[in-house]
Amino acid sequence: MAGLELEDESSTSYRRRPPTISPEKRFEFMMRSGVKVSVWKADLTHFRADAVVNAANEDLKHYGGLALALSTAGGPLIQIESDDFVKKCGKLPTGKTVVLDAGSLPCKKIIHAVGPDLSMSPSRYEVQKAKPMLETTIWSILNRVEEYHLADVAIPAISSGLFHYPLSDCAHTIVSTVKHYYDNSPIQNHRPKEIFLVNNDEPTVQEMERACHEIFSPQQPKSYSQAAGRNTRSAAHTPPPSVQMGNVLLTLKKGKIEEQKTDVIVNTASKDRDLSVATQPYVSITFPAIGTGALGFSKSESASIMLRAFFYFAQSCQIKMEIYVVIFPSDHETFQVLS
Numbered sequence: 001m002a003g004l005e006l007e008d009e010s011s012t013s014y015r016r017r018p019p020t021i022s023p024e025k026r027f028e029f030m031m032r033s034g035v036k037v038s039v040w041k042a043d044l045t046h047f048r049a050d051a052v053v054n055a056a057n058e059d060l061k062h063y064g065g066l067a068l069a070l071s072t073a074g075g076p077l078i079q080i081e082s083d084d085f086v087k088k089c090g091k092l093p094t095g096k097t098v099v100l101d102a103g104s105l106p107c108k109k110i111i112h113a114v115g116p117d118l119s120m121s122p123s124r125y126e127v128q129k130a131k132p133m134l135e136t137t138i139w140s141i142l143n144r145v146e147e148y149h150l151a152d153v154a155i156p157a158i159s160s161g162l163f164h165y166p167l168s169d170c171a172h173t174i175v176s177t178v179k180h181y182y183d184n185s186p187i188q189n190h191r192p193k194e195i196f197l198v199n200n201d202e203p204t205v206q207e208m209e210r211a212c213h214e215i216f217s218p219q220q221p222k223s224y225s226q227a228a229g230r231n232t233r234s235a236a237h238t239p240p241p242s243v244q245m246g247n248v249l250l251t252l253k254k255g256k257i258e259e260q261k262t263d264v265i266v267n268t269a270s271k272d273r274d275l276s277v278a279t280q281p282y283v284s285i286t287f288p289a290i291g292t293g294a295l296g297f298s299k300s301e302s303a304s305i306m307l308r309a310f311f312y313f314a315q316s317c318q319i320k321m322e323i324y325v326v327i328f329p330s331d332h333e334t335f336q337v338l339s
Contacts, residue, residue, distance in 0.1 A: 019043040020244045021200055027209050029216040033182040036194040037175070039212055040154075041205040044198050045073035048106050050150040051099070052198075053141055055158050056082075056112040058091040060098075064311070065162045070110065074103030078110065095136035099144050107154075111144050113137050115159030120300045121337065127169055134159055134170070138177040146190045154196040157204050171207040175215050201243045241339045245314035249322045252338050254329045260286040262324060284322040289334050299337045307338075 023042035030036050044052055044066065055066045060082035062071035071078045081100045085092070092098055094114050102110040115137045116130035137158055145153050158174065159165035178195055185191065197208045240253040257265060263282035290306060291297035297305070310323055327335040 019046040020246065023047065026205060027212045029212060031179065031182055031216070033185060033191060035182045035191050037178060037212065037216065038194060038196055039205065039208045040196055040198045041200065041202070042198050043200050044154060044156055045069050046106060047154045047196065047198050049152045049154040049196055050107060050192075051109040051111050051145070051148070051152075052102070052105060052107050052154045053097075053111045053113050053156060053158070055156055055161070055163070056092065056114050057117075058093065058114055060086050060092060060112055064308075066156055070105065074105040074110065077101055077103040078105075082112065095133050095140060097137070097140040097144050099148060109148065109150070111141055111153070113141050113158055115163055116165065117159070118164040120164055122164055122166065127166055130159070130165065131169070131173055134165065134173050135177045138174055139181060142178070142181045142195075145192050146185075149190050150192055152192050152194040152196060154198040156197075157199055157208070160204065167204060167207050168210075171204070171211040172214070175208070175211040179215055201241075203241055245311060247317045247320050248310070248314035249320075250310055250314075250325070251322065252325045252327070252335070254331075254335060255326045256328065257286060257288050257326045260324065260326055262286040262322070266290070283320060284324070286324045286326050289325065289327055289331075289338065292334055299334050303338045 020043045021041065023040055023046075025038055025040055027039040028036060029038075040047070052070065054062070054070050056062070057067070062068050062079055062082065078100070085098055085100065092112065092114050094116055097111050097113045099109050099111050102108060116133040118126055118130055122130070138155070141153065141155060144150075155174065155178075157167065157170050160167050160170040174197070182191065197212070199205050199208065240251055242249060242251040244250075262284035264285040266285065266287045287306065289299070289302055291302035292299050306325070325338060327338065
């Protein structure tokens with residue numbers, strides 16, 4: 001893998017890349033159980049907690065998304081231990097968790113958690129059917145916190161992203177399950193000091209803030225950052241979906257591609273999919289939804305191919321770069337699939 005530098009594969013002296021963003025607390029609330037819940041915009045691979053949670057698949061193969069980021073940052077021990085577990089115990093079923101060594105991550109343990117995996121554009125029925133399984137996953141994480149007497153744990157938006165659980169529903173289910181768990185936990189049980197809800201992209205952080213505000217403190221200021229006077233965003237303005245991948249910032253927006261101001265605009269007639277040509281000397285590039293027109297790809301297939309290409313490119317990109325995917329304003333379906 002690009003960017004891996006080992007001093008000793010059997011040790012944890014592993015050189016991690018610097019964090020992609022500086023940690024920023026957005027919300028905090030002390031539950032009646034004495035357990036604090038907080039929302040953070042931060043890089044989970046650098047977040048300091050007793051344990052971090054990995055959004056894993058049943059095979060514990062950490063090949064994409066957050067799982068790949070944590071496995072890459074933590075070194076080969078994370079995948080090695082995961083493979084050993086599957087060999088001995090079989091796949092980790094949906095809703096279950098396992099606590100393993102965190103390698104070079106700045107935490108004591110990594111909790112691999114398998115949330116429900118939904119279809120690309122799930123129906124409301126499918127989401128409602130998956131909700132109890134996501135609740136079970138969060139419940140299992142918190143049981144592990146009690147079992148290992150952890151002081152705190154960092155939990156991402158399990159099942160969102162690659163597993164297609166709608167973000168708003170995902171955030172609400174996670175926050176409400178955390179509240180229900182500790183509201184009903186016997187007083188003699190171990191309780192952590194804090195539950196960190198940690199994500200690195202703005203849309204997810206905003207949804208976690210919103211869910212916490214609705215569930216914990218409906219009469220309080222809308223967010224921790226607003227109460228501190230640091231949030232000047234207009235309530236009517238929602239930033240375009242974006243994600244930071246190492247040096248690469250990927251942004252999806254609506255507009256006319258011929259009006260974009262990036263260094264390079266990609267023409268769909270081109271057969272060259274090598275993004276590296278844009279790294280010298282260009283630092284920004286705009287793509288249309290390649291393949292969704294005359295080439296005949298389905299929207300979901302095109303989105304999957306493009307996003308996978310962006311992700312792999314980001315692993316080796318050595319300079320700061322912005323990639324935009326611009327969808328024609330009236331093409332709401334393609335925008336929804338890509339977002």
